Amino acid sequence: MEVRGLVRQFKGGIRAVDGLDLEVREGEIYGFLGPNGAGKTTVVRILTTLLRPTAGQASVAGHDVVRDGDAVRRAIGVALQEAAIDPLMTGRELLRMQGALHGLRAAEAKRRAAELLDRVGLTEAGDRRVGGYSGGMRRRLDLALALVHRPQVLFLDEPTTGLDPTSRVALWREVRALHAEGTTVFLTTQYLEEAEQLAGRVGIIARGSLVAEGTPESLKARVGQPTVHVEVADPEGAERAREALADLGEVEPPNPAAPARVAVRTAAGKAAIAPIIRALDEHEVAVESVEVETPTLDDVFMAVTGSHLEGAAAQETTA
Amino acid sequence: MSLGREWRVVMALGRRATSVQFRRAQLLMPTFVLPLMLLAVIASGTSAAQGLRGFPDVASYLTFVVPGTIVQGTILAGLTAGIAMASDIEFGFFDRLLAAPVHRTSLVLGRLFGTLTLALLQSSLFLLVALVFGAHYPGGVPGALATVALAGLTAVGTGGISAAIALRTGSLSLLQSLFPFMFVLLFTAPAFFPRELLAPVLEDVSVFNPLTYVVEGVRGLLAGDAELGDPAAGFAAAAGLAVATTALATLAMRERLRRT
Numbered sequence: 001m002e003v004r005g006l007v008r009q010f011k012g013g014i015r016a017v018d019g020l021d022l023e024v025r026e027g028e029i030y031g032f033l034g035p036n037g038a039g040k041t042t043v044v045r046i047l048t049t050l051l052r053p054t055a056g057q058a059s060v061a062g063h064d065v066v067r068d069g070d071a072v073r074r075a076i077g078v079a080l081q082e083a084a085i086d087p088l089m090t091g092r093e094l095l096r097m098q099g100a101l102h103g104l105r106a107a108e109a110k111r112r113a114a115e116l117l118d119r120v121g122l123t124e125a126g127d128r129r130v131g132g133y134s135g136g137m138r139r140r141l142d143l144a145l146a147l148v149h150r151p152q153v154l155f156l157d158e159p160t161t162g163l164d165p166t167s168r169v170a171l172w173r174e175v176r177a178l179h180a181e182g183t184t185v186f187l188t189t190q191y192l193e194e195a196e197q198l199a200g201r202v203g204i205i206a207r208g209s210l211v212a213e214g215t216p217e218s219l220k221a222r223v224g225q226p227t228v229h230v231e232v233a234d235p236e237g238a239e240r241a242r243e244a245l246a247d248l249g250e251v252e253p254p255n256p257a258a259p260a261r262v263a264v265r266t267a268a269g270k271a272a273i274a275p276i277i278r279a280l281d282e283h284e285v286a287v288e289s290v291e292v293e294t295p296t297l298d299d300v301f302m303a304v305t306g307s308h309l310e311g312a313a314a315q316e317t318t319a
Numbered sequence: 320m321s322l323g324r325e326w327r328v329v330m331a332l333g334r335r336a337t338s339v340q341f342r343r344a345q346l347l348m349p350t351f352v353l354p355l356m357l358l359a360v361i362a363s364g365t366s367a368a369q370g371l372r373g374f375p376d377v378a379s380y381l382t383f384v385v386p387g388t389i390v391q392g393t394i395l396a397g398l399t400a401g402i403a404m405a406s407d408i409e410f411g412f413f414d415r416l417l418a419a420p421v422h423r424t425s426l427v428l429g430r431l432f433g434t435l436t437l438a439l440l441q442s443s444l445f446l447l448v449a450l451v452f453g454a455h456y457p458g459g460v461p462g463a464l465a466t467v468a469l470a471g472l473t474a475v476g477t478g479g480i481s482a483a484i485a486l487r488t489g490s491l492s493l494l495q496s497l498f499p500f501m502f503v504l505l506f507t508a509p510a511f512f513p514r515e516l517l518a519p520v521l522e523d524v525s526v527f528n529p530l531t532y533v534v535e536g537v538r539g540l541l542a543g544d545a546e547l548g549d550p551a552a553g554f555a556a557a558a559g560l561a562v563a564t565t566a567l568a569t570l571a572m573r574e575r576l577r578r579t
Contacts, residue, residue, distance in 0.1 A: 048418050050417055052579055070420050074420040080414060080418075084411030086335075086407075088342040093338070097332070098415075101328055101419035101420075102420065145415070
């Protein structure tokens, strides 16, 4: 998937997407992270041919989204943000209809519907109307609908928004399984944890533009090193601990509010715990506890946009 | 594009349209109940019209007005097509259809296939109910079957109009507000009185209303008497309406996609 200089301007001159460039490799899970109103859904709608770009180019599975929309639609599966499912239909009916929309013959669509209902754990609910499904069941059905024709590229637009933790984890498991089968997944999310858990690479979008991109680890490394916090048993030993750890990283100055705490910034992160314990032992400093604090994607978001992800939605909409 | 593939798409969407409309009782009931209520009121309240000079020689006034009921049914069935389509647009289901690799015209035809099915069932029911209450069909079973077919074709035409409006506006509330306006089509056709007994203005307007020829065609079919109405003209008007409005809905679809 390749996007170059993508722009989408709505009535009133609002630029929901503003010169976006991105590239998604075959077989990867690409996490598209940003607050509400950042332009994520607009990008998904353009890439799935539901919306025309105002300017720029985009191709999915090697096909141009404007010139060769039908080929794009054959290659993709889409689960949109608001699971657009007819509440009066049953899960099985929807799957069979979706199969027909993708060219499956009746018998094949019937078989595939049964297979997918089983895959997403909805076999028992398959003949019930979707109006009676829980939010998690609807999302799982939506995912199954997107998989009917075994798409090369799967678009998941905020697939777990509003779901309880159990349903969220179940959906993550399914996305990982699809990735293992070789499906390319373009996942938009406003949840940091989701991006970290699933995505091989993350693109951060703010005000319609990509402001950072990379693996979660490389993005976090950009904003700082992990910090190992050591709580010594006796505050009087803190200074001795700082001397002992000086060679293992950048030791932070004493914090009068927490005299027993010693903080060391080190790129080694968790791997630094053993050397730190050994060094403290050699200097006869008793340790109460050790914690490793690593930068989060929210720190990355803060560094590149100046606001936290959770607070950014309000700013985006008032901007 | 393979025709066989598109046919499967139309059938699948038609099946969905048919089954879902029978699960939406609040939308479906009026399409069955209103025409029968109007038939009861008209047949009992204005049956004296049969004695007017110029009124054709028919077995009963009830028999004469059954075609009006059938055409009213086709108008309501057509309107439900637009309402269902606008509902799909408003609630996002239409995006699911647009994201599939199907010809856009198939999406319109699938919806109209549901309308066709509804109209076939409706008109069969209306004929049976009227028969039970004393209507006579000298045209026999062939006349009744041809009537049902003509009703189906007409409903595709009225469905095309409402589908075009739904695609152009995407507004469910607008479609719902069209209910009264659709009756203008009915009352500017000789649904309950012969054309000659309509007010001069209505008589002039009725010439341009395709439903005029459908009503008269049904009348001719049921009576087995082409003097009462020309079935060929009815089928020609209905087919013309169906082709024109399906094309209109397809154009509205293209315009909608162009605007996105």
